[in-house]
Amino acid sequence: MKGVIMAGGVGARLRPLTCNIPKPMMPLMNKPIMEHILKLLKEHGITEVCATLQYLPEMIKNYFEDGSDFGVNLKYYIEEIPLGTAGSVKNAQEFLDETFIVISGDVLCDINLAEAIEFHKKKRSIATLVLTREEIPLEYGVVVTTEDGNIIRFLEKPSWAEVFSDTINTGIYILEPEVLDYFEKDEVFDFSKDLFPLLLKDRQPLFGMVSDCYWCDIGSPEQYIQAHKDIFKGNVQGNFWDGSKEQGLWLGKDISWGNNCTITPPVTIGNNCRIGDNVIIEPYTVIDDNTIVDDNASIKRSIIWKNSYIGKGSEIRGSIICGKTTIKDNVSIFENAIIGEETIIEPRSTIKPGVKIWPGKTIEEECIISSNIIWGTKSSKYLFGERGISGKINIDVTPELAAKLGASFGCQLPKKSKIAVSGIDTPYIEMIKIALISGILSLGHEVFDLGNTLLPITKKAVPYHKLSGGVHLREKNNGEILIEFFDSRGTAIDKEMQRKIQHAFIRDDFQRCIPEDIKKVNSIPNFCENYITQLAENYDTDLIRQNKFVVGFSASEQNTLKVLSMFLEKLGVKPVKLKKGIQGSYDLVVIVEDHGNKIQLGVDDFYTDDTYNYLIDSIITLKSGECDCITLPLNSPRIIQDIAKKYNADVKWSKISTYEPPDPFEFIGKVIEYICANKTDFEDLLEEVPSYYWKYKTVPCPWEDKGKVIRRLMEIEDPEMKIETIEGVKLHHNKGCVLVLPDAEKPLCKIYGEGYTEEFAESITEQLIEKIKGIRDE
Numbered sequence: 001m002k003g004v005i006m007a008g009g010v011g012a013r014l015r016p017l018t019c020n021i022p023k024p025m026m027p028l029m030n031k032p033i034m035e036h037i038l039k040l041l042k043e044h045g046i047t048e049v050c051a052t053l054q055y056l057p058e059m060i061k062n063y064f065e066d067g068s069d070f071g072v073n074l075k076y077y078i079e080e081i082p083l084g085t086a087g088s089v090k091n092a093q094e095f096l097d098e099t100f101i102v103i104s105g106d107v108l109c110d111i112n113l114a115e116a117i118e119f120h121k122k123k124r125s126i127a128t129l130v131l132t133r134e135e136i137p138l139e140y141g142v143v144v145t146t147e148d149g150n151i152i153r154f155l156e157k158p159s160w161a162e163v164f165s166d167t168i169n170t171g172i173y174i175l176e177p178e179v180l181d182y183f184e185k186d187e188v189f190d191f192s193k194d195l196f197p198l199l200l201k202d203r204q205p206l207f208g209m210v211s212d213c214y215w216c217d218i219g220s221p222e223q224y225i226q227a228h229k230d231i232f233k234g235n236v237q238g239n240f241w242d243g244s245k246e247q248g249l250w251l252g253k254d255i256s257w258g259n260n261c262t263i264t265p266p267v268t269i270g271n272n273c274r275i276g277d278n279v280i281i282e283p284y285t286v287i288d289d290n291t292i293v294d295d296n297a298s299i300k301r302s303i304i305w306k307n308s309y310i311g312k313g314s315e316i317r318g319s320i321i322c323g324k325t326t327i328k329d330n331v332s333i334f335e336n337a338i339i340g341e342e343t344i345i346e347p348r349s350t351i352k353p354g355v356k357i358w359p360g361k362t363i364e365e366e367c368i369i370s371s372n373i374i375w376g377t378k379s380s381k382y383l384f385g386e387r388g389i390s391g392k393i394n395i396d397v398t399p400e401l402a403a404k405l406g407a408s409f410g411c412q413l414p415k416k417s418k419i420a421v422s423g424i425d426t427p428y429i430e431m432i433k434i435a436l437i438s439g440i441l442s443l444g445h446e447v448f449d450l451g452n453t454l455l456p457i458t459k460k461a462v463p464y465h466k467l468s469g470g471v472h473l474r475e476k477n478n479g480e481i482l483i484e485f486f487d488s489r490g491t492a493i494d495k496e497m498q499r500k501i502q503h504a505f506i507r508d509d510f511q512r513c514i515p516e517d518i519k520k521v522n523s524i525p526n527f528c529e530n531y532i533t534q535l536a537e538n539y540d541t542d543l544i545r546q547n548k549f550v551v552g553f554s555a556s557e558q559n560t561l562k563v564l565s566m567f568l569e570k571l572g573v574k575p576v577k578l579k580k581g582i583q584g585s586y587d588l589v590v591i592v593e594d595h596g597n598k599i600q601l602g603v604d605d606f607y608t609d610d611t612y613n614y615l616i617d618s619i620i621t622l623k624s625g626e627c628d629c630i631t632l633p634l635n636s637p638r639i640i641q642d643i644a645k646k647y648n649a650d651v652k653w654s655k656i657s658t659y660e661p662p663d664p665f666e667f668i669g670k671v672i673e674y675i676c677a678n679k680t681d682f683e684d685l686l687e688e689v690p691s692y693y694w695k696y697k698t699v700p701c702p703w704e705d706k707g708k709v710i711r712r713l714m715e716i717e718d719p720e721m722k723i724e725t726i727e728g729v730k731l732h733h734n735k736g737c738v739l740v741l742p743d744a745e746k747p748l749c750k751i752y753g754e755g756y757t758e759e760f761a762e763s764i765t766e767q768l769i770e771k772i773k774g775i776r777d778e
Contacts, residue, residue: 003046007105008054016340016358022056024105029240034105044113047072052088054079084190102173108227109215110237120174125207130172141169141192149207232266370508384498385745388484399435406439408504418446423473425452444513448522454596457531459490536570545572547676552586554578556593599664622647633659635752639692655727693761695753706742738764
């Protein structure tokens with residue numbers, strides 16, 4: 001008698017347990033399930049065995065090798081593509097030259113194979129199926145037999161309306177070699193769906209033996225946990241543990257015990273484990289080899305795979321923790337949660353019941369995870385970056401997240417609020433926008449869809465229509481989506497509002513409205529024209545028209561180009577669309593990129609950037625005499641202070657994260673009107689900007705080191721340096737200054753260096769980079 005172990009299943013229903021290992025390699029009492037199957041075969045004298053493999057075959061081959069360590073001779077047959085249960089066994093036809101038994105490599109059973117083999121021989125059967133009783137047979141093949149075991153009917157995975165028996169197919173078969181001649185090699189063929197009905201139709205002797213022994217198909221996490229409980233309770237016969245087994249404590253070798261531990265059996269603890277002081281381990285807990293359970297941790301009814309770490313004060317309840325997982329201090333993981341392999345959970349985080357985290361994820365400090373984490377590598381307690389919420393579409397930012405985000409924003413606003421939503425016109429952004437709108441509507445709010453609209457237009461539409469807030473979605477230059485939120489004034493929400501949204505998102509607790517309170521989405525498709533009209537009213541368009549001002553213009557997106565063209569025409573200039581390779585004579589060149597958020601002004605070969613635009617805007621404002629104080633972001637050149645002094649004005653430095661830049665189209669109009677009113681040109685305006693030397697660089701810095709870096713920089717004692725801590729750390733020197741700012745979205749620090757000479761700007765920037773590297777690498 002030879003044996004076939006079917007070990008090619010993917011185990012999709014068990015994910016994330018089976019993301020990185022084949023289902024037969026899942027540990028059952030700290031040994032692969034398939035090892036228990038090999039032991040069962042060997043105990044019944046079946047030592048010539050082959051395994052059919054398909055998913056991650058090398059992992060199985062590397063563990064079992066030729067089978068000699070397990071008392072069998074083991075061969076392997078690999079499917080390149082799934083061929084069905086019978087198709088996979090067909091690959092081993094040359095090996096199967098006598099009666100053979102087929103058994104799944106991912107079941108737990110204590111079936112008496114000798115009894116089944118005897119039944120097969122006595123009935124002179126060509127195929128014998130081992131059957132069992134199942135109260136709810138919907139996930140299995142249902143079989144009907146006569147009194148003497150003759151099979152008369154099959155039905156695979158019936159509905160309740162189709163159930164005609166509680167006798168099911170266990171997937172254990174005793175077969176004669178000739179059954180494999182009923183189909184061709186490499187043909188997709190299944191035992192229960194194809195071969196057995198064919199044998200039945202061909203009137204071959206097909207029998208079923210009903211066994212009252214234990215059998216469990218480990219097809220779900222719940223069944224996996226139940227299988228361990230059944231072993232502990234003695235419901236399944238067999239020797240599942242080679243180590244010490246006294247008073248319900250199944251203990252491996254070289255376990256290190258702390259003081260005042262409370263271990264309540266039945267419990268399994270593998271080899272080389274370390275159990276800290278005051279640890280509590282309650283019944284039906286299984287801990288695999290090389291695992292550390294640190295002081296004051298508490299584990300109940302959980303399965304922890306090998307090479308894991310459970311931090312101090314952490315509590316694990318009814319969960320499965322996969323291998324090489326690091327759970328840091330004071331983490332709580334609740335019922336039916338599954339933590340994938342090589343996951344890191346930072347301190348004081350909470351994993352709510354039923355959550356599944358796929359392998360290789362990092363859960364940041366103090367996170368509360370209430371939904372599955374599948375894509376991406378990190379779940380952060382910080383949703384918001386520098387300008388909003390961003391990430392890869394359908395990986396970091398999914399429709400599910402967007403709907404939850406819409407509800408999180410909506411629940412911060414008064415009941416029955418009116419909210420603007422807009423987005424750039426692409427299918428994927430539209431998908432996220434629809435999901436976000438659904439979340440807002442679920443709270444009974446009213447949504448005004450501005451359609452394919454630029455950010456500056458949305459910000460103006462919110463106060464114009466007297467709305468409570470707004471949301472704008474667009475694509476960033478790196479291909480990610482960016483979601484920005486605004487208050488009733490059309491300005492970006494502050495940090496306090498961000499925290500409230502974050503808290504609501506984490507709690508996942510929203511007061512949904514009744515169906516009758518759900519509103520229709522209102523459409524406001526043409527606010528762009530209103531926006532342009534409002535802007536143009538701020539300028540002397542007659543003056544501009546009299547100057548016959550010529551503007552060459554271009555934009556990186558079609559919608560932006562349309563808005564820019566309409567605005568320039570309304571302003572009274574002569575707009576000329578720039579064409580590649582064609583030169584022209586212009587009073588000013590305007591280039592708008594990033595969906596209206598990046599402006600470049602220029603003549604000849606010089607074009608401004610954001611920093612230069614801030615300086616130009618400040619100079620025009622100061623010369624107008626309209627104010628005695630201007631506000632600029634902290635990363636602006638401090639040379640502006642020298643300009644302000646000339647006009648008896650002050651400079652107020654704003655945090656970069658809260659700075660509201662000028663409306664880009666307002667800025668364009670402001671520059672054109674200034675040039676026309678003062679009968680000057682753009683070159684003369686540029687000459688009013690003093691020379692300054694500016695360096696911007698970044699240095700990699702892990703998240704956990706950012707706080708240390710900033711603290712250590714603040715401790716610098718240098719009589720030539722003055723420290724400012726409005727945001728990040730700004731070090732002032734009489735020859736210049738440097739700002740170090742931790743990035744809100746990436747593991748790096750930004751360095752802005754400025755000097756009266758280029759050499760000093762370069763030198764102070766490089767000095768700080770080396771300083772940060774030294775602190776980081778300590």
